[in-house]
Amino acid sequence: MSFLKKLIILLVFVLNGEMSEAQILKSSYGFFKPGLNVENESDLAGIFAIASTLQILDHADPVVFKRNQIAKDLNFFFASGDRFIENERVSPRSIGGLPRELVKAVTSLPTNTSVCYVQGFTVGSERNRIVLSVHNSEGGDTEDSYRCFTAAVWYFKWGDLENVDLTNWKSTILGLLGGQADGG
Numbered sequence: 001m002s003f004l005k006k007l008i009i010l011l012v013f014v015l016n017g018e019m020s021e022a023q024i025l026k027s028s029y030g031f032f033k034p035g036l037n038v039e040n041e042s043d044l045a046g047i048f049a050i051a052s053t054l055q056i057l058d059h060a061d062p063v064v065f066k067r068n069q070i071a072k073d074l075n076f077f078f079a080s081g082d083r084f085i086e087n088e089r090v091s092p093r094s095i096g097g098l099p100r101e102l103v104k105a106v107t108s109l110p111t112n113t114s115v116c117y118v119q120g121f122t123v124g125s126e127r128n129r130i131v132l133s134v135h136n137s138e139g140g141d142t143e144d145s146y147r148c149f150t151a152a153v154w155y156f157k158w159g160d161l162e163n164v165d166l167t168n169w170k171s172t173i174l175g176l177l178g179g180q181a182d183g184g
Contacts, residue, residue, distance in 0.1 A: 025176070029076070031055075032059075033055065033076060035077040036077075037096075038080045040081070054176070079095055080137050084134050084135065084136045085113065085136035088114060090111060095134065117133060118132075131156045143169075146170075147169045150164070153173070154176070
């Protein structure tokens with residue numbers, strides 16, 4: 001059975017079940033409020049679908065989607081594109097539109113990677129918490145983009161990357177969607 005069919009079956013099960021009122025990610029970051037900056041149109045379509053599904057299932061209230069606008073209260077941001085990480089630093093253009101304080105902090109820190117960076121931050125006078133992930137798609141493939149996104153969602157839920165299975169990222173996402181992923 002294809003990944004899309006499994007996802008649809010899982011969504012029907014979850015939406016018809018008792019979980020429709022529950023916060024499936026149960027994160028210390030709060031309800032899942034994502035922002036995306038993905039250059040590859042195909043990757044964007046798939047990642048947007050997964051992020052939207054997570055957002056809908058994670059909220060008890062109706063979710064309103066705004067195109068080409070970064071919400072002020074987002075707590076998850078994923079970016080993927082060519083040269084989004086250069087010389088082990090996040091490129092400012094990859095996270096443009098985020099609060100200046102966050103952009104300055106992120107771009108000044110070493111990523112210790114050239115492929116996928118995932119980190120939690122606390123910003124602003126209100127001490128808002130956000131998980132930020134940047135994927136450098138240069139020389140990689142689509143699967144790497146999904147793996148990095150999966151790692152970021154895992155980090156959002158569990159606060160670390162221990163026990164995340166990125167080899168089987170589809171199973172990990174399905175587990176997160178169904179509330180069955182175990183990070184402990």
